[in-house]
Amino acid sequence: MPSCDVCGNDYANAFFVRTAAGEELTFDSIECAAHRIAPTCTHCGCRILGHGTQADTATYCCAHCAREHGVTGIQDRAK
Template identity: 50%
Template structure:
């Protein structure tokens, strides 16, 4: 069993995410998103999906990108 990096749960179906040279272990997509998902530069929510990047910042949608500058 592996331990989730976010919540500490030991789970036999945990998975690993590799970002750059670091490996992270999670028990759910929710924990992975909480730990690794970018934050919208305007409203502050975690971005799930594509989002967009403008002027070096990430945004969850076009509305936030237009209002986040």
């Protein structure tokens, strides 16, 4: 049985994810997958499970965090 790369659980229904770098990872749940591969917000540190937003090389969970980190010109909604 495959073992989850995050929690070590042996699980018959585990799934595999191949990263852009070619690394193959094994997970027993979406929660473990998010914990291991979802990017973190540069400002608040939360896991970004949606699109997020980017400025230069930084990734943010929302426009608010980007602004709090000093980024200008980003908004959550179009007017």
